[in-house]
Amino acid sequence: MIDDATRYQLLKLLTERPECTQRELAAAMGISLGKVNYCIKALIVKGLVKTDNFRRNPNKGVYAYLLTPEGVQEKAHVTVRFLHRKIAEYDALQAEIAALRREVDDLAASGLDAGMGAA
Template sequence: MIHKNDIQELEILKHVEETPHLSNRIAAQKLGCSIKLAHEVLKKMAGRGLLHIKKVHSRRWDYFLTPKGISEKARLTMEFLDFSMHFYHEARKLSSQVCRDLADSGVKKLSFLGAGDLAEIVYLGLKEWGLELEAIYDDEKKSFLGHDTQLLSDLVDNKHGAVLVCLYDPKQPTANNYLPEGVKVNDNFHWIFN
């Protein structure tokens, strides 16, 4: 299992590989954290010998990967790819089973809550078991595989029946029964990771 701090370090190492210009503010934006926390992450990475820091002037410091940093980036990349493949296979297997169970119970149409990567995986199970996609609810994406999406707030008026939750917590991708903030549990919801 890849941990959040591993993903943070990988983001920093990828950035430094592309450009030596990295401020605490840029690091904070990349990591989605406070400037103080970003500074601590950079300091720890330098302390572990992953980054070499060169002071250009009082307000600019450039960062470079050390040989150890290059090696760590390769290790983290492989670990991330391994986790991604495991996640894909697990999501594919579980989503196919959920779609099968719904089809066996007489469901013909269903809706998706979320239009991201997981929805694309779930769509394979939907097609495999002859189900029809009725609606997609997502606030960030306007369309999904040629279908227009509706806002999450429109889900309150859902009269369609079964809704597959195709969203996950980025911090814990396989956590059970995840819902985005503001969406209330509904008896028609079905989760991939349950």
């Protein structure tokens, strides 16, 4: 099973650069070539991606990865889920930063921060 972050990133890259090789996709995503191959095969089996070779290219092994209409719809759903997760992470980070600022302010108010730089 492909996690949402990987699925989102792969579908996004395939939309932007359908002619990318699996090696280029792996490098762009920071994952192994084997994982890219597995993910693309899974997306093809699910009917979200199809392959098409460039007929005019002298290298007949060059393929383009094209999102099917179902793939475009899945990309939209995954993008929404990914966005919600990132917003939740952002909100949690903001709350953590606010708590740390309060803690620093409390330390400053109590005069404890004056000696902290000497350690």
